[in-house]
Amino acid sequence: MFRSIISERPHWRDSAREFGFTYHTMYGEAYWDESAYYQFNLQQIENDIEAPTEELHQMCLSVVDKVVNDQQLMERFQIPQTHWDYIRTSWMNKESSLYSRMDLAYGGSGHAKLYENNADTPTSLYETGFWQWLWLQDQVNAGKLHRKSDQFNSLQEKLVNRFSQMRLEHPGETLYFSCCKDTDEDRGTVQYLEDCAVAAGIDCKFIYIEDVGLSADDCFTDLDNLKISWMFKLYPWEFMLREEYSEAITQSGTSWLEPPWKAIMSNKALMPMLWKLFPNHPNLLASYFEEDLKNSQLTHYVKKPIFAREGANISIVIDGEERYSSDGPYGDEGFIYQAYSPLPAFGDNFTLIGSWLVNDKAAGISVREDKNRITQDLSRYMPHIIL
Amino acid sequence: MKRTQSIDLSSMRKSPKYFAFKPLAIAVAAGTLLGCSDDSQEEQVYRTVNDCISDNPDQTEQCEIAYKQAIEESVKSGPKYSSMAACIADFGENNCNGYSNQSNQSFFMPFMAGYVVSSLLDNRRYRSAPLYTSYSRSSPAYGKWSSTDGNLFGSANSKKVRFGSNDFKPKPIVRRTMSRGGFGSTIAAKSRFGGKSSRSSWGG
Numbered sequence: 254m255f256r257s258i259i260s261e262r263p264h265w266r267d268s269a270r271e272f273g274f275t276y277h278t279m280y281g282e283a284y285w286d287e288s289a290y291y292q293f294n295l296q297q298i299e300n301d302i303e304a305p306t307e308e309l310h311q312m313c314l315s316v317v318d319k320v321v322n323d324q325q326l327m328e329r330f331q332i333p334q335t336h337w338d339y340i341r342t343s344w345m346n347k348e349s350s351l352y353s354r355m356d357l358a359y360g361g362s363g364h365a366k367l368y369e370n371n372a373d374t375p376t377s378l379y380e381t382g383f384w385q386w387l388w389l390q391d392q393v394n395a396g397k398l399h400r401k402s403d404q405f406n407s408l409q410e411k412l413v414n415r416f417s418q419m420r421l422e423h424p425g426e427t428l429y430f431s432c433c434k435d436t437d438e439d440r441g442t443v444q445y446l447e448d449c450a451v452a453a454g455i456d457c458k459f460i461y462i463e464d465v466g467l468s469a470d471d472c473f474t475d476l477d478n479l480k481i482s483w484m485f486k487l488y489p490w491e492f493m494l495r496e497e498y499s500e501a502i503t504q505s506g507t508s509w510l511e512p513p514w515k516a517i518m519s520n521k522a523l524m525p526m527l528w529k530l531f532p533n534h535p536n537l538l539a540s541y542f543e544e545d546l547k548n549s550q551l552t553h554y555v556k557k558p559i560f561a562r563e564g565a566n567i568s569i570v571i572d573g574e575e576r577y578s579s580d581g582p583y584g585d586e587g588f589i590y591q592a593y594s595p596l597p598a599f600g601d602n603f604t605l606i607g608s609w610l611v612n613d614k615a616a617g618i619s620v621r622e623d624k625n626r627i628t629q630d631l632s633r634y635m636p637h638i639i640l
Numbered sequence: 641m642k643r644t645q646s647i648d649l650s651s652m653r654k655s656p657k658y659f660a661f662k663p664l665a666i667a668v669a670a671g672t673l674l675g676c677s678d679d680s681q682e683e684q685v686y687r688t689v690n691d692c693i694s695d696n697p698d699q700t701e702q703c704e705i706a707y708k709q710a711i712e713e714s715v716k717s718g719p720k721y722s723s724m725a726a727c728i729a730d731f732g733e734n735n736c737n738g739y740s741n742q743s744n745q746s747f748f749m750p751f752m753a754g755y756v757v758s759s760l761l762d763n764r765r766y767r768s769a770p771l772y773t774s775y776s777r778s779s780p781a782y783g784k785w786s787s788t789d790g791n792l793f794g795s796a797n798s799k800k801v802r803f804g805s806n807d808f809k810p811k812p813i814v815r816r817t818m819s820r821g822g823f824g825s826t827i828a829a830k831s832r833f834g835g836k837s838s839r840s841s842w843g844g
Contacts, residue, residue, distance in 0.1 A: 406643040463824035
């Protein structure tokens, strides 16, 4: 695994406009960065990323199975008691999930270490499934990359196939796609998923999450006052379960993507639970709940809020001293503590691998780089190849 | 290969589609061949089940099923009013009835005046739809057949209407939305943090 400099495609910004990739530059900074790429060999991809990703995913599923059946753990995971049954039922009914992304620390050798699991609302999907795919195609055609260059990226193919399966479970139903207002990035992600669903023959509509209505007979409604029976929401369960409509969720009869049980899998409390169930697993970092920290002998650790997004409210503690921290609005629901395992550095950059899953199968990777040790929402997205 | 085999790039383009010029000759030819694109055909209307049976003595069961389907569709998606007066204004005196739903809200609907049965009846596919008519002179539906969504189909004295396949499709139920905005309050609170004027992702 190494980082190589490459010339940018001369007209990629025009191409981005043509394909509707509107958020390649954010706050005046590059988000999509094709001035360099990462190169992996096939063994690194297959042995160190693909296989561990699928194994870790199965381990996470067994945590969900344990938590839904244990009230104390449901409390630890900060699931509101009003929704314990609802979430347990969604797990027991094996409600379909679409996708997730695991963040792994991996620098080309040794075991990839799981940082966290973005199992509910992962983003950077379009950049991965389509845009870096196009970059590889263009650069190979331009003779800038070896023609045998490949990419670990079957995301779009797998998403379309997954939607095709789901269409059979929802004959004739309209799938609503939703995200929050005022974010180009989320709107783009949701549009991409809608494109994949349309390719699978599903009838789709879009609605902003803030525009969802509630009818007299407890249905969620769209702006035409029609029932929303099937909905993809790029909006976290931990928020939905605490908002005005949280009580209505159980009565609404809506099928959700991701399903309600993802509230457990996307939760940072997953990390100490994984360590309890699979201690010393080579792809896990030692992780503890607050009350277990004292007996853990952890001296170098990262403190993470149970609920947080995009690297907010994280601090790194080394020998009792806080060395780095990021600010943010999270942390009210408590923290977990994870052994400090720094991201690999390539030059001045710290590199994080996002490993995607669709339908329980590893589906590709995204690579993000940050000048900071904590990857945040302004880190840059870098393409990769396998050669 | 560890990547998606192929992607149809044209389906991924989001920029406005360029005007596709069609030679005039072809456009004219298409126009004369197809006319206005319309799959509607003449269909039979019955006012009662007995009307249907007397026209189709060997299809008693089909007539009954088609009637039942039309009644169900009329309950589901027929015109609903919050007052009797509003219903009468559109459909006329003695043509409206009051109902109440499970949450004890009352509403008013016109009586189904007839039902249209697809000529596909003999193919053992029972496509049917409810029809209404109005006895109120000021109503656009006066003396005419009307479908659940208010489309008019000629004189109610006629036993034929031109129905397309869309006219037979069950209509989605329109709900009474009591509130909006019950999702999204958390981000409104969190996005005040840091004073960013625009937001990046709420995913992760």
